[in-house]
Amino acid sequence: MGLELVLVFDLDGVIRHFDSLELDAQIEAELGLPAGTLWELVMESGDLDRAVVGGFNRRQWEDRIEAELRAGTRNGADVAASFQRWRDNVGKADPEMTQLIEELPEVPVFLFTNGTDRVPEELVRLGIDGLFAGVLNSYNYGLRKPDPAAYLAAHREIQAVLGLRVPREQVFFTDDKVKNVQAALDFGWRAEVFQDAARYRQQLDAVTADSARN
Template sequence: MARLEAVVFDIGNVLIEWNPERFYDRVVGEPRRRAFFKAVAIHAMNERVDLGAVWEDEVSALAREHPDWAEEINHWHGRWIEMASPEIPRSVRLLRALRAKGVPVFALSNFGRETFAEALRHYPFLSEFDRAFVSGHLRQAKPEPAIYETLERESGVAPGALLFTDDRPENIEAAAARGWHTHLFEGPDAFADRLVAEGLLTAGEAA
């Protein structure tokens, strides 16, 4: 079996929490949030941003389309960082421990161009990857095969030498289909155990 050479991190719900529902429940209350998400295709808009559409333009257009929900929609731009928070401290420590060991570390994330830049301003550790493969820049998104192939080609690491963690099963399955080693992320403790089991970190380094 090929020796693992590099670790690939998803970002949302792996390194930083991503929970728009929690934000809206806090700001407008759960009943109005449920009505909002039912009436407005907010996640479809976000997927367009993740594929490279201009964040502010997409939010503004959707707010014009749904004037009764304009305030809630505009939060997706003005208060977006509150939805993408807080960081997950142990995951960040694992990222840094791998780098300190000389293990190449990549990001593979569905993220808009401008939203990723906004996240970088708040979370400087996002600049510490050997390379971040971001859907908005590539105009490719998980779980489509093309973005995985781009990482393989441009990193120069063979599929069987990659370990990928992501919180979404469909993204994990797409990577596994290409021969990547995978870990469904359900919390940093189990991922730390996996890194130790694979010999990438010692227990002390993964603490």
């Protein structure tokens, strides 16, 4: 395949998965908090949106969540000890996607994630840091998907890492969020919504064949 294609993967929901509902429920029960409290603090406070564009580093974001938990806890539980399990959770790498990437011929592979400053460390802990030529991280850009400027920043980093001019149509991107895929298409990348490893293989075969014809 050579440099006919550059492959770019979203991280969460594609390469990595979190099964945190059980852990969240355990922590909430220990702290005497209503079910769903952690989800609301993590996903609905707006702090995550700020953390992935450099407004906070990962530790600061986690500290803000812990402070909110402490403020809501009335049963004398050890908030720090309970929440440490949440801090330590880096999810699990998808074995099928990991194998797929390992089996690819010589082709540049990148991650493009709305992530925090801790993503490189998390990839090491997951054992997948060696799979990628580079990590295109919103934290470093101050911009997140689906902002068009984030795709421009990511494309420039791809070219810098490879030391080559890369036409936009040579990049094939997959993400589990439709809005991020549409933004990639609008930018000029090829892109497909991620479903599972088997479907991705089919999508990649089709894109590879089309690239070879052109």
